[in-house]
Amino acid sequence: MRSLIGCRLILAGLLALPFTAFAAPNFDPLAIAAWLQDQQSAAPLTLTHPNPFSNGKPWLLIGVKSQTLTYYDEYGLPERQYLVSTAKLGVGEQKNSYQTPRGWHRVCEKIGDGAEKDTIIFRQTVTPWKYTEALHQQYPNKDWILTRILWLCGMQPGLNEGGDVDSFERFIYIHGAGAHVPFGTPSSLGCVRMKSDDVIELFDHSPIGTDVYIDENT
Numbered sequence: 001m002r003s004l005i006g007c008r009l010i011l012a013g014l015l016a017l018p019f020t021a022f023a024a025p026n027f028d029p030l031a032i033a034a035w036l037q038d039q040q041s042a043a044p045l046t047l048t049h050p051n052p053f054s055n056g057k058p059w060l061l062i063g064v065k066s067q068t069l070t071y072y073d074e075y076g077l078p079e080r081q082y083l084v085s086t087a088k089l090g091v092g093e094q095k096n097s098y099q100t101p102r103g104w105h106r107v108c109e110k111i112g113d114g115a116e117k118d119t120i121i122f123r124q125t126v127t128p129w130k131y132t133e134a135l136h137q138q139y140p141n142k143d144w145i146l147t148r149i150l151w152l153c154g155m156q157p158g159l160n161e162g163g164d165v166d167s168f169e170r171f172i173y174i175h176g177a178g179a180h181v182p183f184g185t186p187s188s189l190g191c192v193r194m195k196s197d198d199v200i201e202l203f204d205h206s207p208i209g210t211d212v213y214i215d216e217n218t
Contacts, residue, residue, distance in 0.1 A: 046077055046078075048075055048076035048077055049061070049072050049076045049078070050072075050075065050076035051072070051074075051076065051211055053104070053155075053211045054209075054211055056074050057074055057210075057211070058071060058072055058073050058074055058079075058205070058206070058210065059072050059210065059211040059212065059213070060072070060202075060206065060210060060211070060212040060213070061212075061213050061215065061218060062084065062086070062174075062192055062212065062213070062214045062215065062218075063215055063217075063218030064086050064090075064091055064100060064102075064186075064214065064215065064216040064217075064218070065215075065216065065217055065218055066218060067083060067084055067085060067086065067183070067184045067185065067186065068081055068082065068083060068084060068218075069081070069082045069084045069174070069192065069194065069202070070082075071202065071205065071206070080201070080202075080205075082194055082195070082198045082202070083183040083184045083195070083198075084174075084183065084184075084192050084193060084194050085177065085181050085182065085183050085184070085185060085186060085187045085188050085192070085193040086100040086186050086188060086191075086192055086193075086214075087099045087100040087186055087188050087189065087190045087191075088186050088187050088188060088189070089190075090186070090216075091214075091216045093154075093159060093160050093165040093167070094164060094165060095164040095165070095166075095169070095170055097190070098189045098190050099190055100172070100186075100188070100190055100191070100192065100214060101154065101159075101160045101165070101167045101170070101172055101190075101214060102159070102160070102214050102215070102216055103154065103155070103156045103159050103160050103213070103214060104154070104155040104156055104160075104211065104212070104213050105152040105153060105154055105155055105160065105167055105172075105211075105212040105213070105214065106152070106153055106155055106209055106210065106211055106212065107150045107151070107152060107174075107206055107207070107208055107209065107210040107212065108151055108152065108153035108168060108208065109149070109150075109151040109208065110148070110149065110150055110151070110203060110206075110207075110208055111124055111126065111148070111149040111151065112126055112147060112148040112149055112176075112203070113148075113203070115147060115148070116130065116147075117147055117176075117196045117197065117200065118130050118131040118132075118146050118147060118176070118178070118196050119131075119146060119147055120144065120145070120146060121145045121146065121147070121148075121149055121175070122145070124149070124151075131144050131146050131178050133178075133179065133180070136178055136180050143188070143189050143191075144177060144178050145173065145175045145176070145177075145191075146175065146176035146177060146178060146196055147175070147176030147196040147199055147200060148175065148176050148196075148199045148200060148202075148203040149173045149174070149175045150173065150174040150175070150199075150202070150203060150206060150210075151168065151171070151172075151173055152167050152168065152172045152173065152174065152212060153166075153167055153168035154166060154167040154168065155211075170190065171191075172190060172191055172192075173191045173192070174191070174192045174194060174199065174202070174212075175191055175192070175193065175194065175199060176193075176194055176195070176196040176198075176199040176200075177193035177194065177195070177196075181193050183195060192214075
């Protein structure tokens with residue numbers, strides 16, 4: 001859509017220019033079309049991935065294989081990409097598996113709006129305490145949830161919604177994590193960990209209802 005609009009705008013702009021703006025002596029619409037085609041061949045348009053559930057709305061793709069989270073804008077263009085850390089035990093939907101669920105989800109709740117970077121969130125409550133490296137050294141096995149939470153609910157009954165595979169009931173979050181986390185490597189207890197600065201940016205651009213796809217092969 002954006003590509004088509006862009007071509008139309010370019011064509012309209014070219015038609016508005018005086019004839020002397022073109023090197024070709026025989027200026028005509030066919031010459032403009034040929035020029036546009038040459039430009040497209042020289043610089044191909046970016047492949048788009050529009051939201052398959054909510055037409056014209058941004059969405060998120062979490063790649064377990066690549067350990068990345070990509071934000072696609074309303075046109076399906078990749079606007080932002082972040083390194084993340086998914087579950088150390090791989091993918092899976094079963095309750096108490098400590099694995100990252102696959103498939104389509106939505107952001108159902110958001111917690112931490114306005115909280116300072118590295119603020120500790122405990123049981124969905126923003127606390128007055130902040131994460132530090134010294135605190136991590138004192139509690140090295142603690143799964144710190146920091147800064148922001150985007151709480152995910154599954155959209156596929158039987159896979160990640162309902163019963164013992166319900167992502168929301170499993171408290172599957174996209175959330176901030178401490179500097180000790182090896183981002184780009186699976187290390188979480190099921191959630192999707194992000195750097196605090198990154199999760200703040202994502203939080204601000206992802207309203208409740210944003211679609212999220214978790215793909216183990218991407």
